[in-house]
Amino acid sequence: MHERGTISSLEKPEIHTEKLGVKEGVPIIVMHGWGQNLESMRTLGELLGSRNPVWLMDLPGFGKSSLPAENSDTVSYAEILKRFMEANGIERAHLLGHSFGGRVSIRFTSRYASMVESVILVDSGGLKRKQDLHGKLRSMRIKFISRFCKTVDGIFRTSLYKDWFTPRFGSRDYLNAQGIMRKVLVRAVNEDVTEDASKIDRPTFILWGEKDNETPVEMGERLHSIIKDSRLTVLPGKDHFPFMGDGAHLCAHHILRFLNSCSSHDR
Amino acid sequence: MTNSERKRIAVLFGGRSVEHEISIITGLQLIEAMDTVSLEPVPVYITTDGRWYTGNELLRRDFYKGLPGCLSSLKEVVLMPIPGKGGLSVLSEKKKGLMPEIFGAREPDLIPVDVYIPAFHGSYGEDGCVQGLFEMADVAYVGCNVLSASMGMNKYHCKMFLKSHDIPVLPAVLIDKEEMDPASGGGLKAVKERILSTPGLESFPLFLKPASLGSSIGLGKARNDGELDAAIIEAFKYDSALIVEPCLDEKMEINISVMEGDGPAPRASVVEIPVAEEGGELTYEDKYIRGGGKKSGSLSQGMAGLTRIIDPADLDPKYKELAREFGLKIFKLLGCSGTARIDLMLDLKGDQLYFNEINTLPGSMAYYLWAKSDPVVLYTDMISHIIGRAELRCRTKRALERKIGFKALFKQ
Ligand SMILES: Nc1ncnc2c1ncn2[C@@H]1O[C@H](COP(=O)(O)OP(=O)(O)O)[C@@H](O)[C@H]1O
Ligand SMILES: [Mg+2]
Numbered sequence: 150m151h152e153r154g155t156i157s158s159l160e161k162p163e164i165h166t167e168k169l170g171v172k173e174g175v176p177i178i179v180m181h182g183w184g185q186n187l188e189s190m191r192t193l194g195e196l197l198g199s200r201n202p203v204w205l206m207d208l209p210g211f212g213k214s215s216l217p218a219e220n221s222d223t224v225s226y227a228e229i230l231k232r233f234m235e236a237n238g239i240e241r242a243h244l245l246g247h248s249f250g251g252r253v254s255i256r257f258t259s260r261y262a263s264m265v266e267s268v269i270l271v272d273s274g275g276l277k278r279k280q281d282l283h284g285k286l287r288s289m290r291i292k293f294i295s296r297f298c299k300t301v302d303g304i305f306r307t308s309l310y311k312d313w314f315t316p317r318f319g320s321r322d323y324l325n326a327q328g329i330m331r332k333v334l335v336r337a338v339n340e341d342v343t344e345d346a347s348k349i350d351r352p353t354f355i356l357w358g359e360k361d362n363e364t365p366v367e368m369g370e371r372l373h374s375i376i377k378d379s380r381l382t383v384l385p386g387k388d389h390f391p392f393m394g395d396g397a398h399l400c401a402h403h404i405l406r407f408l409n410s411c412s413s414h415d416r
Numbered sequence: 417m418t419n420s421e422r423k424r425i426a427v428l429f430g431g432r433s434v435e436h437e438i439s440i441i442t443g444l445q446l447i448e449a450m451d452t453v454s455l456e457p458v459p460v461y462i463t464t465d466g467r468w469y470t471g472n473e474l475l476r477r478d479f480y481k482g483l484p485g486c487l488s489s490l491k492e493v494v495l496m497p498i499p500g501k502g503g504l505s506v507l508s509e510k511k512k513g514l515m516p517e518i519f520g521a522r523e524p525d526l527i528p529v530d531v532y533i534p535a536f537h538g539s540y541g542e543d544g545c546v547q548g549l550f551e552m553a554d555v556a557y558v559g560c561n562v563l564s565a566s567m568g569m570n571k572y573h574c575k576m577f578l579k580s581h582d583i584p585v586l587p588a589v590l591i592d593k594e595e596m597d598p599a600s601g602g603g604l605k606a607v608k609e610r611i612l613s614t615p616g617l618e619s620f621p622l623f624l625k626p627a628s629l630g631s632s633i634g635l636g637k638a639r640n641d642g643e644l645d646a647a648i649i650e651a652f653k654y655d656s657a658l659i660v661e662p663c664l665d666e667k668m669e670i671n672i673s674v675m676e677g678d679g680p681a682p683r684a685s686v687v688e689i690p691v692a693e694e695g696g697e698l699t700y701e702d703k704y705i706r707g708g709g710k711k712s713g714s715l716s717q718g719m720a721g722l723t724r725i726i727d728p729a730d731l732d733p734k735y736k737e738l739a740r741e742f743g744l745k746i747f748k749l750l751g752c753s754g755t756a757r758i759d760l761m762l763d764l765k766g767d768q769l770y771f772n773e774i775n776t777l778p779g780s781m782a783y784y785l786w787a788k789s790d791p792v793v794l795y796t797d798m799i800s801h802i803i804g805r806a807e808l809r810c811r812t813k814r815a816l817e818r819k820i821g822f823k824a825l826f827k828q
Contacts, residue, residue, distance in 0.1 A: 199792040385422075385452040386475075395449035398787070398795040402451060405794075 164233050165213035167205045170198020175266045177243040178204045178230070180250025182389075183274075183322050183334065186212030190247065193392040196401035200408060201243065206233075208250065210330045219329050222336040223249075227256035234264060243408065245269040248364065248389065252342055258353075259345035267411055268353040268376075269404055272361050272389050275342035276368045346375045353379040354407040356400060358387030380407065422456040425803060426470075426504065426529040428546070430462040433538035434633050434654065440480060441718035442780055443535035447475060449783070449795040455803070458529060460493065460504065466540070468493050470504065470527065493527060497552035503528040531803050532557040534777060538629060542777040543569035556810035558802045559754030560776045567750050568776040569628050572659045574750070575771065581749050583742060583771050586661045586761075587616025590627060591648075593656040608644055611660050621663035624648065626655030637663055666764040669772070670731075672739045673782035674747040675755045675798065676805055682747045684740045685785040685793075686727035719779025726788045735762060738769050746774060753809065754802045757782045 167187060168176075177197055179190045187194075187205035194203045209217035209229055217225060230253060234242065243266045246254035251273025258265045280288065298310040316324070326334045353376045357369035366383055373381035382403050384391050392400040427450075429443025430436050440461070447457040459474040463484070471490035473479050479486055493504040504527040532555055534546050544566035550557040560568065567574050572590040579585045589611055595602040611617055624647040626634040634654035636647025651658040673685040727736075743758045757778035761770050786793035 196787065196792070196794060382453060385456070387452070395445045395783075395795060398449040398783070398797075399451060402794050402796040403453070 162209040162217050162229060163215045164209065164229070165207040166233075168202065169194055169205065170201060170203040172202060174201045175241055175243060176202040176204055176239060177245050177269075178206060178234075178239070180206055180208055180230075180244070180246040180253055181211070182248030182250055182272075183337070184211070184325055185247075188212070189390075190245075190392070192394075192397035193400055193404075196397055197245075197404060200405060204239075204242075208253070210333065216329060217333065219332075220336075221329075221333050223252045223256045223340065223342070224260075226253040227260060230257050231261055231264070240264065241266050243267045243269065245271065245404070246273060247271045247392070248274050249337060251275060252337060252340075255342045255346050255349065258351055259342075259348040262349070262351055265351045267408070268349065268351050269356065269407065270353065270369075270372060271356045271392065271400065272358055272364050272369070273355070273372065274337070274364055275340075275346065276364075276371055277341050278365070279367060343375060346372060349376045350378065352407075352411040354404065354411075355379055355381045356391065356403055357381065357383050358389055358391040359383050359385045360387060361389040363389040422452075422454060423530040423803070424456045424458055424528055425450065425531050425533060426458040426460050427533045427535055428460045428462060428468075428541070429535040430464070431536045431539075431541040431546075432462070432464060432466045433536060433541060434629060435537035436464055438718050438779055439536045439538075439541065442537065442777075444475065444477065445718065445780055445783075445795075446533065446535050446799060450799050451796050454800070458504070458527065461490070462536075462541075463487070468495070468504070491527075495532075495549060495553055495555070497549060499552075499554035501526065501553065502530075502555055530556065531806050533799075533803070534559060535781075537775075537777055537779060538569075542775070543628065554810075554814070556806045558806045560750075560752050560756075564751040564753070565776050568752070568756070568774045571625065571627050571773055572657070574774060578746060578749060578771055581745075583746060583749075584768060585771050586664075587614065588659050588661045589614040589617060591658050591660065593652050596648075596652065604645060604648065607648060608641070611644070614660070616662060617660055619662075620644075621665065622647075623661045623663035624651050624658055625661075626651050627657035627659050629655055634658075664761055664763050664765075668762040668764060670735060670739050670760045670762055670769070671757055671785075672743040672760070673755060673757045673778065673785040674743045674752070675786070675793075676747075676753050676802065682744055682752075684743045685782065685789045687731070687736055687739050688785055689725045689728050689731065691723045691725065717780070719782070719784070726785060735769065742769065742771060746771060750774065750776075752776055753805065755781050755798065757785075 165187075179187070179194050181187060181189050186207050190205055194205045197203050207214040208226065209215065209221070217229065241264055244254040244257060246252070246269070251270040252275045254268050254270060255273070255275050258268050295310070295314055298314045301307060302310050322334055323331065355369050355373050355376070357366050359366055369381055369383065373379050384399065387396060427443050427447050429439045431439055433439065443459065447459060450457055458470060459472070460468055460470050461474050462468050469487055469490035470493050473486070473489055492507040494507055496505050506525045506527065532550055534541050534557065536542050536546065540546060542565060544562040547557065547560065547562045547565050551562060559565070567577060572588060575585040575588055591607055591610065594600065595607050595610070596604065611622070620639050622638045622644065624636040624638060634651045636643070636650050638644035638647045648658065669690055670687050671690060672687045674682050675685070677683050739760055742760060746758055747756055754776070755778065757775045759772045759775070761772045762768070763770065781795070781798070783795035783798060786798055787795065
């Protein structure tokens, strides 16, 4: 496993962003999903830029931003976002988070509500998947095999877990993640942000692809019931990436409608 | 909103046209951008042989790699020219289980549709043909009616009509393929004589194009007699009529999109300057392969992927304004609906802006121009708007009096 990054970047990750859109108004800070970078949000960001200034952000560890600190979790990402906003003189912003970026938005808003105008969660992460019986059995079996591999490795000094278990049972994101980002991922997928989400009191728009297999629409419905001032729109036929390709226009349509309905003073 | 409340929108693409493939891209983009919260897309693919199929498999681009075998997984449908039916009649039925009738699993023989969107380019789809079928069936459909679609399709007639309304156009002559037939006293020599004796076409270079095609297919430039022979033969490969114009050697192309508004006044987008890879004419590759390939490395984006400059900052505003003025006027003169793209050519030598052609069903519906216009029009909103207009037109038309009873037949 190779590690990159320096001590200084571990302490203060350099955040790569791109600013688009109109000059005046409350900015929208756009945070992408795991394994992506700001390019995945560009078309959507450009379309939203007709109403508000838009900051597209490479989250730490992705795109052109440097790595976060060794033991970062999504709360650390929220702290980094806070430092970023302060450093750039952004007093208040709309947060738009996809998937992993949604987790960060929830963490941030529950802590620094006064810096948040509204929250837009697109196929957000943050809640644990509800499993059916079949899923439960499968994960019990995988946990058992994992423990077995680790035990064997401990006794016989083999590397079954790394060489056999991980390639078979690790998720695509896990396999692609390198070094400390693997640890960040494991922390992120094992956390549940229900408590933080219940503290959100900002207007929240929850936009979800009906056919999302990664964070099923059931999670969007749960977030909607947890977050007080929230609205949920489910997009029929769309998956975990509803804003891909020309779907960006569809997402922009619903997001702009939300922004127009919740505030007229933020431009 | 539950599914049953969504309006059902049949998006028709493919078709019997050399622009078949580009139409697939336009159709799929349209479905991708459509507001599926309020609209339910029904994809309808028309094969190169003109058979209609529907099924959600059509939404995946890689499905088309399996043609024609993969068609068997779809339902074959047709729009009957019978007013009041409205939907698509199912021709073939996919059997579910051994005895579908007994288990009540028989598929319905009519797929309900509220509005039809032709997303075709070129023959049978952009030229008034399918619009004629929509009229016969008395269904709501997006975009131009029969007359404006067919006028827009024929480069010669369109030019002559607009010329009579003081829109500047290049001189042109229309040649029918029959004129090449020696049996009726014609031939290549006679055709060339007719071309070169047309006022404005007396000298080379000349530009030849099929009269009713698009996508830069069958174009030819003739700098001399030999090249003229070759260009005539090339253009007649694709069309039964061709048009010849003087060739503009130093030109700039300026395109603009015009869309129907909420009332009788249409709206115009920003302009674009399409850029050809090697300078000169835009080729099929420039339009559909190069631009898209460059951007995404995989999926071609059709017209939305072309290398182009949208709303060029250094273009003299006087040309932008003139393009707008021409665009709006031409759209109205031809009686267009929906969204069109009007292509103009600026002769840099004579400083004159000419109308070149209109695309009444432009590639990608020209949405990329509206996304950069002021105010921005999202593709999603454009689609909902033109659907709403289609419904309004249909209602207005249905309210017209058509039955005046039988009087002449039984007169004593
Ligand atoms: N008279 C002309 N002189 C020079 N170039 C021309 C002329 N007419 C057309 N072209 C070039 O050929 C291209 C295609 O012609 P056009 O009439 O737009 O047909 P198509 O329907 O195939 O797009 C234009 O975009 C332009 O580059
Ligand atoms: Mg053209």
